[in-house]
Amino acid sequence: MRTTEETEGFDGEASNTSMISGASSPYQPTTEPVHALNVLGGLRCDLEYLRSYFGILKAVEVVLSIIGFICIETVMMCSPCGGVYFFEFVSCSASVVTGVLLLIFCLNIHTKVPHINWNLTDLGNTAISTLFFFLSSLVLACINQETDAEIAAVVFGFLVSGVFGLNTFLAVRRYRRGNGSQGAAQANDYIRARTASRGEMEARSEIA
Numbered sequence: 001m002r003t004t005e006e007t008e009g010f011d012g013e014a015s016n017t018s019m020i021s022g023a024s025s026p027y028q029p030t031t032e033p034v035h036a037l038n039v040l041g042g043l044r045c046d047l048e049y050l051r052s053y054f055g056i057l058k059a060v061e062v063v064l065s066i067i068g069f070i071c072i073e074t075v076m077m078c079s080p081c082g083g084v085y086f087f088e089f090v091s092c093s094a095s096v097v098t099g100v101l102l103l104i105f106c107l108n109i110h111t112k113v114p115h116i117n118w119n120l121t122d123l124g125n126t127a128i129s130t131l132f133f134f135l136s137s138l139v140l141a142c143i144n145q146e147t148d149a150e151i152a153a154v155v156f157g158f159l160v161s162g163v164f165g166l167n168t169f170l171a172v173r174r175y176r177r178g179n180g181s182q183g184a185a186q187a188n189d190y191i192r193a194r195t196a197s198r199g200e201m202e203a204r205s206e207i208a
Contacts, residue, residue: 049105054122057167058102061129064160065095071153072140078150083143087136087153094129094160101125119178123171130164133157 049055069091078084101122104110110118137157144150 044108046106046108053170054167055102055105057163057170058098058105061160061163061167062095062099062102064156064163065091065098065133068153068156068160069095071149071156074149075147075153078145080143083136083140084150087140087157090129090132090136091153091157094133094164097125098129119171119175123168123175126164126168126171130161130168133161133164137161 050059069088072084072088072091075084105118110116134157137154140150140157141154144154
């Protein structure tokens, strides 16, 4: 039988061993903070996108939409006010949505959510913004009191409509080019599969 001193010594050695193994264990509480730092570190500004046509157009669209919104917000009196309210809603919505998309593409957030067709999303936003900005600018041009703020809002509205229209044209070309390359890739995969299956059938017939 072990004596009390031997038992206490054994317990002390076991506790020291457990402390050493716990200190060298890979499952440390620092795993979660490191993961958070990796997630934050993955967000980086894509300067190449900002220098591209789409990045420049989006930045111009956001700036012009905000300027148009500021101009329409300085209108103090209106009669009727339907055109003013319509332009106010369109300019505010377009600046917010386009600004969010600009941040998503600049920070490469779209690469972390691949199940969303971002090219189609961008195309839909630019097409809708083009249509509604043109309509709201046309309505405001027809129904206004010819104040400086309203005239400036109309000018910036038609200007940003043209920028959104150019962006829509480029987005349509990009979307068609992307679908064409995807269709060609699928066709090549189908041809490879058929060729492989035929080769396998011929090999089996020769063996037989």
